[in-house]
Each structure stands twice: as structure tokens, then as C-alpha cells.
Amino acid sequence: MVCLKRIDINMYLPKHLYQGNSTCTCDDCKNLKRFVDIYSKKARMIYEQDLFNFFITKAPFIQGDNIVMGNARNFDFTRNDEKEIIKEAVRFLNCNSTSYSDKNDIISVLNKILAYLYDEFNRIIDNPLKYLIGMFTCLEFNVFTTITLILWFKDEKEMDSSEIKDVFVKGLIDSLEINRFTIKSNNVYHELENILSHDKKCFELCIELLAVKLENKELDELINDFNDTFNYGRLLEISRAIHTIHCLKTEYMEGTLNNTSLTFNPDGSISNYSGIDFESFSTNYLKDMKSSKSFQIANNHLNSINSTSKHYIGFDSNELNNLIEKIDETYGGGDEYLVGSITEWKKVLCELSEQTEDEVEKLFNFLVQDRDKSKLYKEESVRKNRALRKCLITINDTIICPVGLLRYALIGITNDLRSGDIANKHIISELQDVYNTINNSFVDHVSLLISTKYKSAKMITNVEIKDIVVGNEIIEIPGEIDLLMLLKNRLFVIECKNLNLKITSKAIANEYGRFKKRNSKAYQIKLDKKVAVIDKNKEKVAKFIDENSQQKIIETIGLFTTSTFTIASLEEDLLYPVITWTNLLDWFESNGYN
Numbered sequence: 001m002v003c004l005k006r007i008d009i010n011m012y013l014p015k016h017l018y019q020g021n022s023t024c025t026c027d028d029c030k031n032l033k034r035f036v037d038i039y040s041k042k043a044r045m046i047y048e049q050d051l052f053n054f055f056i057t058k059a060p061f062i063q064g065d066n067i068v069m070g071n072a073r074n075f076d077f078t079r080n081d082e083k084e085i086i087k088e089a090v091r092f093l094n095c096n097s098t099s100y101s102d103k104n105d106i107i108s109v110l111n112k113i114l115a116y117l118y119d120e121f122n123r124i125i126d127n128p129l130k131y132l133i134g135m136f137t138c139l140e141f142n143v144f145t146t147i148t149l150i151l152w153f154k155d156e157k158e159m160d161s162s163e164i165k166d167v168f169v170k171g172l173i174d175s176l177e178i179n180r181f182t183i184k185s186n187n188v189y190h191e192l193e194n195i196l197s198h199d200k201k202c203f204e205l206c207i208e209l210l211a212v213k214l215e216n217k218e219l220d221e222l223i224n225d226f227n228d229t230f231n232y233g234r235l236l237e238i239s240r241a242i243h244t245i246h247c248l249k250t251e252y253m254e255g256t257l258n259n260t261s262l263t264f265n266p267d268g269s270i271s272n273y274s275g276i277d278f279e280s281f282s283t284n285y286l287k288d289m290k291s292s293k294s295f296q297i298a299n300n301h302l303n304s305i306n307s308t309s310k311h312y313i314g315f316d317s318n319e320l321n322n323l324i325e326k327i328d329e330t331y332g333g334g335d336e337y338l339v340g341s342i343t344e345w346k347k348v349l350c351e352l353s354e355q356t357e358d359e360v361e362k363l364f365n366f367l368v369q370d371r372d373k374s375k376l377y378k379e380e381s382v383r384k385n386r387a388l389r390k391c392l393i394t395i396n397d398t399i400i401c402p403v404g405l406l407r408y409a410l411i412g413i414t415n416d417l418r419s420g421d422i423a424n425k426h427i428i429s430e431l432q433d434v435y436n437t438i439n440n441s442f443v444d445h446v447s448l449l450i451s452t453k454y455k456s457a458k459m460i461t462n463v464e465i466k467d468i469v470v471g472n473e474i475i476e477i478p479g480e481i482d483l484l485m486l487l488k489n490r491l492f493v494i495e496c497k498n499l500n501l502k503i504t505s506k507a508i509a510n511e512y513g514r515f516k517k518r519n520s521k522a523y524q525i526k527l528d529k530k531v532a533v534i535d536k537n538k539e540k541v542a543k544f545i546d547e548n549s550q551q552k553i554i555e556t557i558g559l560f561t562t563s564t565f566t567i568a569s570l571e572e573d574l575l576y577p578v579i580t581w582t583n584l585l586d587w588f589e590s591n592g593y594n
Helices: 027-056 083-092 101-123 129-156 167-177 184-211 219-223 232-254 278-290 299-313 317-331 342-353 357-367 403-418 425-430 432-453 505-516 521-538 538-543 581-590
Strands: 060-061 066-068 262-264 337-341 400-401 458-463 483-488 490-497 555-562 578-580
Touching: 027 129, 027 167, 027 184, 027 219, 027 232, 027 337, 060 167, 083 184, 083 232, 101 262, 101 357, 101 490, 129 167, 129 184, 129 219, 129 232, 129 400, 129 403, 167 184, 167 400, 184 232, 232 505, 262 490, 299 317, 299 357, 299 403, 299 425, 317 342, 317 581, 337 342, 337 403, 342 357, 342 400, 342 538, 357 403, 357 432, 400 403, 425 581, 432 458, 432 538, 432 581, 483 538, 490 521, 505 521, 521 538, 521 555, 555 581, 578 581
Parallel strands: 490 555, 555 578
Antiparallel strands: 060 066, 337 400, 458 483, 483 490
């Protein structure tokens, strides 16, 4: 951690940015280090206890050589979840024992609940920096725990937990490992991952809110404001409740709910809520990930992405990866903080990356939250200031950030560049053709997957509106067909959707709605029109696909296949099914099409 009073910027080294460095000797630096240590440890302890309380009520927990068994009758395993504070808000607003069926009324009452929750948030934040430290610490711990659990889940053999330095996470892995192949272990794992996924969004939103509260604050005053008040457990409840109500509001706004009314019970709890099942989303995504198939991006497309990234971010993907490696080498993989002025941060990034000041300036600006208040309280498909991308928050001239969070942000930016999810409209616009080509290549991968399994299948990809010509007749279709296939006396009209994983409630709801709705612009209706034309001319289309075909077509089948899991694949009441491509061959077999 830099000591601004003692170190000449010309003599400044990367190690001086490290909170654990012993060069900090002045009172301000000692106070800052003490401040970070106190509130990071307190927050971590509260969050760790919350996750433990969840786990111990589901399965035994391994602590070293001991097995801890939970008995709710003898111990209090209450968690800092959102249920009680939502009921509290509903009762405060006198909305308990009420029911709403008009969409505007529903949105209105949910906005009132959110207002109550935001007021509670503001009420407990006496010093935004100590809560920011708490949220930073827990977000970093959350991501580390998630990654470790996923590695365990994907590995079919026993994980060597002795290499895990974090005692609590080691306990989680040991506890899951003893029942690895049981239903209980799998269920507990999926529930835990769902909590962690939910909490990431809560922490990121809280960090945005706290960043705004830190605007124009003096660091010296903040770090010398020690008191015993640290309502971090209450903040966990509030942040989880805010995220839950935003999710609920999004579902009503997007019209993706099975029920269109909202009812509150006498105690303030929500009655008969049957919205998007985000727990199933998490569970099924993880199952899909375990058996995931990947396809490579062509080198020429990677070169285009890297060139554009270099122009706007200052670094291409290879240079970002090199910077991540240098951060690991310099600071290790611990949970320490990097603290220093804006000037020192830029100098460190220059030295670690060996890039120019101009290039580092672009990357630095990409990592800094811009405190955009206009969309702070709105439901967004992509939150551009999310801390797992924008991890640097300025407090006047100083920046405090965990080592791990900086690393995760750089990894995330690298992944976003490849997927087309990067939060920069100029990059998206310039690379739109490249991303479209990458998306189209998914069709070829689906075709290869099917043809490798079913040798007799005849396929044509990317069939345009007037491509189907049989003799002198043109059979015009109402839009391009990604994959037209003849297999076992059946015609298949397959739409291939190369989707990026949606991580916010609004994005998930939007995607779900596009597959479920049946209006003129919905995926289902567009595919239905194509299937109708193909089915009407099925014998001719079969000849178009295979001119030697003598097959009598039994039926025409439409379906969607997606590159990543979408919650729409769990929906049974769809005109045409949505199948993740990792499950496509199983779907053919289970329906007797093999």
C-alpha cells in the first residue's frame, strides 16, 4: 500500500500498491490498513456464517477432522435472507392482505417496496467506505467460492482439497465430496450455486450505490471514523431484497409470468408467486456446463476483435492475459487490497503490462466506475458499472480495490470481447459483422454434430428466402432457415441461436419472453410460418434437400437449438421446443428420431 507522504513517484514500484507491504509507516497508512483489515474481516465473517447456516441445515459440514451436524431445534441457523425485510416493507406500507391484478398497480406497489428498501439502505450507511470494503471482500470471496465449486462439480474424480488455502471453502468441498454422487450432495450444490449467483448481483448493485455515496468524500475522514456500528447482516438482507423485488418487477413488466396478479398474505409474504424459476435456471445451466461442447473462433475473427480492442481499450486479449499473469506473479492469489492514488495505479499498470501510458490510460478508464446515476435504480439487461467489470472506484484521488477483483474484471473483459457482450457501444458497432459471422458459424457446428451421429441425415444450412428451387418452381419461405434437414422420413426446420449467457433478471426475462411469446415478432411465430410453408411443400422440399430421395415424409418438425442454456428450454408449453445443443442428440433419441 503506497505511502503518499514517503515515496517518490519516480521510485514507485508495483509492490508499493500492495496493502500487505510493510513500507506503510505513517499514521494515515496505518489507519487505512487497520480500517481495511477490520471491516473486510467482519464482513467476511458475517457472510461466511450466512452460507454456513444454509449448508448445515442441508448436510453435515466437515471442519478438519470434525463433522458438524445441524439441528435447528437446538441452534439458531437464521440467515440474512430477504424474506423478513420484504414482509416488513409490505406491512409498513399496509399492503398485507391485499391483491392486485392491474399491471400498473402491481408495478406501483413494487416501486413502493423498493423505495422502502432503498430508504433502509440509506439509513444504515453511516460510513460508505466500510460497507464498500465489506461488499468488495464478499464479492471477491463469492467469485472464488463459485469457481472452486464449479471445478469440483465438473471434475468426475475426487478433488484434492489440501491445495485449497481458504479453510471455509475447503470445508465446503470436503462436505460435498463425502456424498459426491448422491442426490443430496447435488441438490445442496445447486442450491448453493444459486445463492452465490443471486448474491453476485446484490453485491454489484450495492457497490454501485456505495460508489455514488463516496463521491466528494474525504478519505482521511472516512478511515478515521471507527465505531462499533457495522450492520452488514442487515445490508445483506436489504441488498438481497432489492434484487428480488427488481427481478419480480421485471417479470411483471416483461409479461413472462404465468400468473398476472400479485397477492400479499396477512404477514406480508408474497402469495402463490410462480415466476421465472431462477433456481432451476442455475441448476440446469450448471448441468449443461458440465457436459458443454465448445467451438473455436476463427483466427481472422480473433484478429479483428484484438485490433478493435487495442484501439478502444488499449490492450488486446493476449496483452490482457499477460497482465493477469503479472498480477498473479506480483501479488499472488490472496485477498489483499491494492491501495494508491490514480497516478500510482497507472504507473503500476504500465510497469506490469509493459504498455505505453496512452494504452494504460484507455484500460484504466475502462475499469473505473463512472457513477452514472441516471440508471442506478432501473432494471437493466446489462449493468455497465457492475463491479466484476468496473472494479476501480475513486475516492477523490485514491483507489482501493481487492487484488482478486481486479483479476476477475480483466478476465471478464477478455471473455466479453469474445462473446460480444463488452460494455462499449463503439466496439460492438465496429465488430457487429464479425460477431454475426461467429454466430452464423454455430449453425455449422450444429450441422457437424448431427451429421457425425446420423450418417443418413441430409442437410442444407443457411437456406435463403428463394433458395428452394425444385424443377422450375421456387418455394418462397418467410425468412432464412438456419438448418433444413431430412432424416428418417421427417423434415426438420432448425433455428440455431448462438446466445450468450444472460446474467441479469431483465436479460433472462427478455430472452425467455422472446421464446415464449406468440406475437408477430416472437421467435415461435416466425418459425411457425417457416414450418407451415415447408410442411405444405414437404415432398418437394425433400427432393430439394436430396434429389434422389424416395422418402415419404411423415411430418415436419420445428425446433430451436441454443449454444448455451436458456430458461426457455425448461418451458413445456411452447409451440416449438428449445433444446440446448449439448442435449440435442439426446433429444433426437428420446423422441425416436434416431
